[in-house]
Amino acid sequence: MTQPVEKILVAFKSVPDPYEAAAPGDSGSTAKSVINPFDEIAIEEALRIRERGETSEIVGVTIGPSSIDEQVRAAMAMGVDRAIRIDDARLLDPYAVARILRGVIEKEAPQLVLMGKQAVDDDSNQVGQMLAGLLGWPQATFVSKIELLDNRTRARCTRETDAGLEVIDVNLPAIITADLRLNEPRYVSLPGLIKARKKPIDVQTCQQLGVIVEPLTRLSSTARPARRSAGTRVESVAELVIKLKEEAKVL
């Protein structure tokens, strides 16, 4: 059932600030959180589509406890019309996230769903694909350009692949995941931030959505990678070759 785009849903995740992230294993970290940079690109794309007059509404959705409300407000400060936070503090795997998002999408009925290609904290790169599978919708992943065609019922997407720039058309509704080069997100202005404080956050639970999820994967531990030991200096090329042969055994 194809309808022209009227509502875009953008899914975003709160992740540790890549500029100030604490090292794994650091306890009591006070590291700041930000919107996952790829999701920020997805939000920016939705804003640009709205600025071209090709959608009338943008709904943001994220999953997490109230401590991520600052990122929800940041999304609204960028220009998302309203935001939904699914209140769930559990560590969710991509399949659980996709199933929750499916619940939101069935309720909101957007014609286009945008999100980053992956989150920079767990690098799973699965939610968009799983969500398309669960919904039976077409998907375009790693997208660096989006054009809406045929009275906004089809999206022409450019993907960056090993073979070059691949152009594919997907009928809407569809899931599109954003790559780095899709756009450069705008910064959150202070007037936008202050206005966003007045917009309510729509907090919902999985129960209200009628979605029962139990993560299929469990985090067993996180550890700091082993430190690299200091190298040694060699006097000559001949000595290097001997060491590579006898000590490193790579020759």
Add this chain to the structure above:
Amino acid sequence: MDFSWSDQQRELLDAVSRFGREQLTYEVIENDRNAVFNHDAWKKCGEFGIQGLLVPTEYGGLGQDPLTTVAALERLGYACKDNGLLFSINAHMWTAVIPLVFNGTEAQKRKFLPGLCDGTLIGGNAMSEPNSGSDAFALATTATRAGDKYILNGSKIFCTNGPIADMLVVFANVDKSRGQDGITAFLVEKGAPGFDPSHKIEKMGVRTSPMAEVFFENCEVPAENLLGKEGGGAFLFTRSMTWERGCILASAVGSMQRLLEKCIRYANERKQGGQSIGKYQLVASKIVDMKLRVESARHILYHYGWVAGHRKAVYLEAAMTKLHLADAWVKCAEDAIQIHGGYGYMTEYEVERELRDAIGAKLYSGTSEIQRNIIASLIGL
């Protein structure tokens, strides 16, 4: 007093840090050499909300308190190496925006403040004259009422933003026989007949902030551009200067923090005599002094911001803040050069520029000597 940030303050200050880091880290060496003002960065700061931090929301500002404002400017100073841009923004905020907020008519505020907040308009003031600096109220520029206009004659010097300004708050005397009580402020707009702000002045530091000598030759100013009352200029100027003294070096605290971190990095990397120079006590001691100076500068700044948000009379605190921060910034920049040795003296290392940028702080907005006079008079001397 309580300096812990509320969630809203922290969110705002984090946004300023991020904006500075992502939008204002352009190269400055060439712009400094050629005395080029970065209009694009000015516009970005306006759109982001810097120029309107203190302005009430009904006029396009953000209605923030003085403490949040100085802390935001400190973060901007830390992220942005272009001290000239920050100097221009400060001149604009304290000498054009503040007088309008406190003394503008409703019509004047509606006409100018939204543009002054969002980066579309640039403001400044014109007070100092070739023969009146520290003795500011001895100014010779005159204003004569002629029907629905005033006619201004005279010249002004050291006019920050002069060559790029859309409007200046100009001080002139309407009746010299009244002395200080004749001083009156006017809003002079770019293009006013007989107004010439085109004579640029070359200077030692903050070179990316344009400065002009400004001439008024039978300059016509509509009567509705009278700012405040006739004879109210001295009071208006004093209020504007008090704000400026308290806030103008907020960004310098950020600059000092940046210099401190740069010195620590360099002292750890630079090896002489088989060890990092930071291991030599004479170098370490200098850096410890820098750290103390930055912290005490930040404390006196935040204290000023807090006091300014809680009571009216902040004349003493403003003078102490200005005096302390100017001295601290100059000393910090000088020590930073010493720690970097010969490299610190070279343009490429971007340490010498900080010293050139800092030194003016002992001169503008009242010299350090004037600040000492003010403080002395206020503590009973």
